[in-house]
Amino acid sequence: MHRIHVIHENPDWLPPLAEAFARRGLPWTEWNLSGGVFDLAAPPPEGVFYNRMSASSHTRGHRYAAELTAGVLAWLTRHGRRVVNGPRALDLEISKVRQYAALEVAGVAVPRTVLVLGEPERILAAAREHFAGGPLILKPNRGGKGLGVRLFPDLDALEVYLHALPDDEHPADGLWLLQEYVRAERPVITRAEFVGSRFLYAVEVDTSAGFELCPADVCAVDVGPSPAEISAPRFRVLEDGIDAGLRSRLEGFLSANGTEVAGIEFIRGSDGRRLVYDVNTNTNYNPEAEAKAGLAGSDRSGPGAIAAFLGAELAASTTRAA
Template sequence: MTKIFVIHENPQWLPPLAEAFDRIGLPWAELDLSRGVFDLSSAPPEGVFYNRMSASSHTRGHRYAAELTAGVLAWLTRHGRRVINGPAALDLEISKARQYAALERAGLRIPRTILVQDDNAALIEAARRHFAPGPVILKPNRGGKGLGVRLFASVEALEAHLENAPAEEAPVDGIWLLQDYIRAQRPVITRAEFVGGRFVYAVEVDTTSGFELCPADVCATGDAFCPVGTAPAVPAAPRFTVLKEGIEAPLRHKLEAFLAASGVDVAGIEFIRDAEGQPLVYDVNTNTNYNAGAEEVAGIAGTPRSGPGALAEFLANELGHRQRQAA
């Protein structure tokens, strides 16, 4: 019997999906690519492959998991297997610079961003030229979960940080991004969830505690980064809140068109609104997780309107289509 193969490197993120899959009787199996050996001269198993490789895999000791996944996805597509979030999606997952190019090509606004090779002198020079006196955001090109994202009140604060930063802070792909700090009306961002390329719901995320915005419960590690020289504020409300009103139709249509053009089936797309209320997109997460608490409060947990529920239904339809083609 054909089944869904979930490609991943972090089993801690699987239980909510496993529960949704099992609820509808969806046959599935794990394909852990934290490490692996594959015979490229043989054919892959039949089934539908759902790629959940994460840009942050290197932070869990899986430095080459994304590279291994790229090779496996090429093998799968060469043999005509249906891959959800295939090679094009992985390419965007591991590079914010490539995300931004694709977003702008789709007519979406992004914050002003400067690409810098891992060199402190070049970073400081670029920050002085483009962002002085500040503030300025520093983030790795390949990150995930908001890890390594820091806000500096001034270019001088950035320079002082770089002078004392340990070598292990260097970005895994050797590329830093300097980015505009968007002054929003409220300290929140919005994360819009899409399954099968279609909008499911949007979550408002409180950012007063920092930039580590992974919605999964297992991401609540308490090590989010805050503006240098400030103390984290305690959110006055739940950090993740499902928006009943969703997002405006023109933005939703643009985001869906971006996903279709980019070969992305499942994603969480994060954006912030400037002082005029205009959205700027700054991150695309093709390895999306969902916040169970927010879904519970919204009354959608365990239903097809939840993230895991919508994903289970989508994968079941894909598997059924694959089985009908093979019949």
């Protein structure tokens, strides 16, 4: 039987998608790739495969889930299966450096960034050479949810942090990024959501509580302030969307890189620059923001749009196989 196969490593993120599938009566199954055994000599099952592997999988004890997924996607592709967010999307998900290179090819501006591999003294020397006295941001090349992103007012603060950093808090791939601090017009960023490589809607996110910006309710269990500590909703759907020129460039970027479902985050600096700093190919949605915007339960919601898109792809796949 042809069905939708959802590749992931975190069951906590599946319920909204499962509900959207149920509303449409779509047959589906989950492939939890936190582990697994695959006979590469056998053909995969029929259907459409939706890759939701996350860059933050290593923070949940699944250090090699992304590597396993890369192998599975190669197997699926070799057998001609329809894969949504295939190998190229996974490659972008687990490397901000490769994201930035691909964004710049598409004509999208990114923050000035320096890639570093090495001990604290090398990181400090690079910061001294490229960012003078600060402020600057330090982030892992492979992160997810904004984890590990820290702002330092000066190099002294960076030095103290690096020399006290436990080994288990180093980046999963060993690569650090030093990045310019972009002073925003307001303490917000914008996250644009795309399904089928086409713009769906944009969310304004309050960053005053920090950089851990996963919009899903489940992400708020262990991180972030309580509702009483926030004077306004942290996530708000923007009625006017985003600039048409940026929208076109981002859609072109996604299409050129085989990425059909994504959330792309950007910031507008006080100097007028608009810079994209993160691409999330495993995207989650904020149900409260969608409900307030009148999107919940419809095909204009994130889960609803994905279900509609995958349902259409499944129908096309079934027809081709007939």
